[in-house]
Amino acid sequence: MLPYEHFGYIGAMTDSPNDVTPDRLCKADALPPSDQHAQQYAAVRNAHETELLEDYVELIADLLEHQGEARSTDIAARMGVSQATVSKTVTRLKSLGLVSSKPYRSLFLTEKGEAMAAMSHQRHAIVLQFLRALGVSDRTARIDAEGMEHHVSQETLEIMQRYTREQGRRDA
Amino acid sequence: MLPYEHFGYIGAMTDSPNDVTPDRLCKADALPPSDQHAQQYAAVRNAHETELLEDYVELIADLLEHQGEARSTDIAARMGVSQATVSKTVTRLKSLGLVSSKPYRSLFLTEKGEAMAAMSHQRHAIVLQFLRALGVSDRTARIDAEGMEHHVSQETLEIMQRYTREQGRRDA
DNA sequence: TCTACAAGTTAACCTTGGCTAAAATACTGT
DNA sequence: ACAGTATTTTAGCCAAGGTTAACTTGTAGA
Numbered sequence A, B: 001m002l003p004y005e006h007f008g009y010i011g012a013m014t015d016s017p018n019d020v021t022p023d024r025l026c027k028a029d030a031l032p033p034s035d036q037h038a039q040q041y042a043a044v045r046n047a048h049e050t051e052l053l054e055d056y057v058e059l060i061a062d063l064l065e066h067q068g069e070a071r072s073t074d075i076a077a078r079m080g081v082s083q084a085t086v087s088k089t090v091t092r093l094k095s096l097g098l099v100s101s102k103p104y105r106s107l108f109l110t111e112k113g114e115a116m117a118a119m120s121h122q123r124h125a126i127v128l129q130f131l132r133a134l135g136v137s138d139r140t141a142r143i144d145a146e147g148m149e150h151h152v153s154q155e156t157l158e159i160m161q162r163y164t165r166e167q168g169r170r171d172a
Numbered sequence C: 001t002c003t004a005c006a007a008g009t010t011a012a013c014c015t016t017g018g019c020t021a022a023a024a025t026a027c028t029g030t
Numbered sequence D: 001a002c003a004g005t006a007t008t009t010t011a012g013c014c015a016a017g018g019t020t021a022a023c024t025t026g027t028a029g030a
Helices: A009-013 A034-067 A072-079 A083-095 A111-134 A138-151 A154-171 B009-013 B034-067 B072-079 B083-095 B111-134 B138-151 B154-171
Strands: none
Touching (some): A034 A083, A034 A111, A034 A138, A072 A083, A072 B034, A111 A154, A111 B154, A138 B034, A138 B154, A154 B138, B034 B083, B034 B111, B111 B138, B111 B154
16 A cells, blocks of 8 residues: 555545635646756755755764764664664765764764754754744654755745744744 | 755854754753654655655646646656656556556556545645745745655644635735 | 674665666658 | 657666675673
């Protein structure tokens, strides 16, 4: 069974179709020009390339901070993946100059890796806080943030940040 | 050069670090339990599996609607990939029962494919409208929506929808 | 100390999603 | 009708990210 079959959103929507597709997005809405359309997909593919690397680096930074060291076992457990997979990915991270380590020893971030981790962490935090400020439950916000963070442009990040800030003021 | 190096978000943030990391997310913030953490990543991997399929199916539906037929050439141009890639992916879509076609002929969606396309389209529309309602520019909203749509849970979708609706009322 | 168990690595394999180049099929215009 | 062009498919290549199984290394306890 395909994952999407679990999603079951269609049923939940049929009662208010007008809210879903206002005029500017309904049937008559034309397709964007091919080249622009292609650029959108290219952006997504581009994001995919670094997504996993960012997740690793971010996780390694978190482990270093909270546990004092970053071990493959922990990464494997937290990523829900086998140790062999971690080992292979770490090799790649090393070849990209993001991570350093001696064989059979725990992992460290290079300067480049730390920069990436810091950026990733910021982005993650902004998206997570935004979702919570919107009213999304903590559990869901965490899951969604994990997936969304790599696809949010700087423009949108700034807007999310502003929203979160204003929302906080409103509560106070 | 890694794609993330183009992003350059760190510089933009250093002036207001307090807005970025409030107490509950700052250094002291503990890691979630391993198994829950693993589930988050699993959810992302799961989304990745269907992402591309959904994009294809959604695009095929759009082409059928706006151009009357869905040809590999158009898909290749719009996705920004080679025709060979399209051909291979379409083979997979057929084996999954989402698309049907005769060799060297244009493509159709099965019932299952249409259901997926409809769901995908709805989700896409909700996210896009939400971003625009937030104040994101059209160009950016399109790009971000394309990447984000596959990672937004139903709970968040409903909240986005409500926000967009209320925002619309406020404007009126 | 040395033996067992835990942790890390390596090898061999799979699928997906890209690519190019070449072959097969469909379409169009004279 | 058929020659030439456009489209689609096939074959062979590659890298990424996953797996299991077997091997190496590190470490802690008797």
